[in-house]
């Protein structure tokens with residue numbers, strides 16, 4: 001079932017979460033271990049991130065370094081299928097532009113279609129860590145908007161090969177990312193919002209936001225979206241702060257601010273356990289306010305570690 005149908009049918013705030021494929025060489029059990037403890041909160045859908053190739057440098061016998069391209073975390077399509085089979089909930093694969101040609105993307109979409117997966121979250125993807133900025137694949141897309149066009153085309157039965165006879169159209173429900181504190185590369189929030197509106201106008205059915213720790217930022221964002229004519233559901237994305245290091249990691253990776261009260265509460269902690277509890281309590285408070293605001297769903301970035309999200313969900317759902 002489509003995410004938008006889950007949202008329409010819901011009588012209460014929904015719970016959903018996101019996992020990432022484990023590194024190559026790990027068993028599927030490691031995924032189930034991250035999901036099992038969260039199933040009691042009845043997620044109607046689970047997101048699975050998509051990962052492009054990365055570069056590693058291996059030293060050769062002659063001492064020179066060899067640049068090798070690997071995909072550390074393949075398997076999104078297979079994991080989505082496994083999740084749907086095992087838990088009977090919907091899986092939402094992320095599809096990214098970076099690192100993939102249009103043809104490779106179409107092939108992944110075919111597999112999803114054959115597997116009965118009718119949801120996708122369409123993203124541009126991050127820059128490769130060793131590169132200064134995002135570089136599109138030579139036969140791929142530069143922006144999430146272009147990927148949306150490709151999926152909408154397929155939904156209308158238009159494949160890359162225009163000469164196909166009577167191709168069967170797909171029927172994907174399309175999610176996209178939104179940034180309450182603007183995307184790190186956007187010159188300002190209103191320009192970012194203009195591109196978000198473009199994604200919705202092209203066919204995105206709902207928005208999931210980047211994590212934020214100050215609910216006011218989310219409330220203002222929803223208001224700005226509505227004022228800009230964006231009418232689709234907006235799902236808040238939440239991450240529980242679990243370590244002191246994240247005070248500097250999260251702002252740097254995700255271009256977000258951490259509220260002063262949260263930072264002082266973490267500063268006052270004397271153990272790692274205390275820090276985690278502060279993070280959990282903060283997310284619980286965020287969830288309560290967001291529910292009061294009337295969000296359709298609370299989406300958790302668990303990144304396959306379920307314990308903090310379990311602690312939050314126990315208080316909320």
Ligand SMILES: NC(=O)C1=CN([C@@H]2O[C@H](COP(=O)(O)OP(=O)(O)OC[C@H]3O[C@@H](n4cnc5c(N)ncnc54)[C@H](O)[C@@H]3O)[C@@H](O)[C@H]2O)C=CC1
Nearest residue numbers: 049050094122123124125126143144177183185186192195
């Ligand atoms: N790996 C994952 O599963 C997830 C990744 N992300 C990350 O979110 C980031 C960006 O993805 P999206 O939001 O989908 O990208 P996007 O293509 O919507 O936007 C990327 C940037 O380009 C700008 N932009 C958009 N359209 C433009 C246009 N037509 N002309 C000029 N500028 C334009 C935006 O303002 C933004 O700064 C990436 O860093 C992605 O990896 C977000 C959520 C999950």
Ligand SMILES: Nc1nc(=O)c2c([nH]1)NC[C@@H]1CN(c3ccc(C(=O)N[C@@H](CCC(=O)O)C(=O)O)cc3)CN21
Nearest residue numbers: 049126209210211237239243246249250253254301303
């Ligand atoms: N720009 C961007 N890229 C992403 O891949 C991404 C987003 N935003 N926002 C939504 C989700 C949330 N994502 C993530 C990714 C990692 C952590 C995380 O907890 N990272 C570790 C540090 C990782 C490291 O050191 O490599 C942490 O301890 O916070 C959280 C959310 C992935 N997604």
